[in-house]
Amino acid sequence: MQDSAFAPPLAGVRVIEFAGIGPGPFAGMMLADMGAEVIRIDRAGATDPQIAQEFMARGRRSIALDLKNPQAVAVALRLIETADALIEGFRPGVMERLGLGPDVALAANPRLVYGRMTGWGQTGPISHTAGHDLNYIALSGALWASGPGDGKPAFPLNLLGDFGGGGMMLAFGIASGLLKAARTGRGDVVDAAISDGTTTLMSMIYSRIAMGRWSDRRQDNYLDGGAPWYDVYECADGHWITIGALEPKFWQVLLDRLGLDATQLGDRADRSTWPATRQLLTALFLSQPRAHWTELLEGTDACFAPVLSPAEAPSHPHNQARAVFAPDGPTQPMPAPRFRDAAQPLPAPASQPGTDSRAVLEQAGYAPDKIAELFAAGAVSDAR
DSSP: OOOGGGSOTTTTOEEEEEOOSTHHHHHHHHHHHTTOEEEEEEETTOOOTTGGGOGGGTTEEEEEEOTTSHHHHHHHHHHHHTOSEEEEOOOTTHHHHHTOSHHHHHHHOTTOEEEEEESSOSSSTTTTSOOOHHHHHHHHTTTTTSSOTTSOOOOOTTIIIIIIIIIHHHHHHHHHHHHHHHHHSOOEEEEEEHHHHHHHHTHHHHHHHHTTOSOSSTTOSTTTTOSTTEEEEEOTTSOEEEEEOOSHHHHHHHHHHHTOOGGGGOOTTOGGGHHHHHHHHHHHHTTSOHHHHHHHHTTSTTOEEEOOOTTTGGGSHHHHHTTOBOSSSSOOBOOSSOOSSSOOOOOOOOOOTTTTHHHHHHHTTOOHHHHHHHHHTTSEEOOO
């Protein structure tokens, strides 16, 4: 038997996840990666031939339910009664109409942490409207602040909204709720909205605005590409590198490695010198391929890194040394963050919807004849 001190951090925690897309599954992945037992409720009859490569669905068992069937709703509620937490990502009101809303769930299981993932939140004038990551980060101010000063705002895939402001905030909310439930014996409802979470991620920027230290113009600030020492530069071979020498001491390291004289660049704090400095660095970095600058600057305090494609990143020596990606099978990120003592094995690949329906029902205490009845009624189905 594994020593509890070395077990995964969330070993013994049971989570019921109603299948969805994007941020909800990402939160479920984070909890499963930390050792939680996550049971995913899939739609009856659903199939996905590529589900094993859906890394955000790893580490779950799956039961397929037809939630339009009252018997299936009763099964879901029975699973909820034994759970520590729940994840759902439907529009506001959907779970209530199914008969599985927070009031019903918490009445059945007062210790439950009921996690709700939406774009706009459970309340507000546009809470019931459709949207996606791009819309949510637009409302937070984050989209406006990103991108070139003379072009349209730019967005970092759906990392900022769906996963940073959404899934990670939900996982943090559930973990916080679990601590509260352990302390007080009462769970809670987590209203995780991507628009809220992205705004929270903007806290530092909003603080700079409040101090009068942040321009409302894009690419006019230290951290948005406005400063020449915090930017992306093209190399002779068409590849790119990043320079992040914010602090003067790191800037000096960079200049020393490049053979540049700081006194010839003028006062670093004088914004009028920035265009000339950027022009100099742009021309310099264009004079050699990326490999040259990597050999010269990587491993120093110049605050440098090459811009790697997703195909290149797994083979970088640092990523390999830290086993950032799984060593076998499809290239996928390993669980993060890491713990010194707790075990963090890579969870099993995602299974087809309904793969574990019978096993989950048996674990929930259903007798064989009742399980047969639920299948016969179409309330539950197997993987297809």
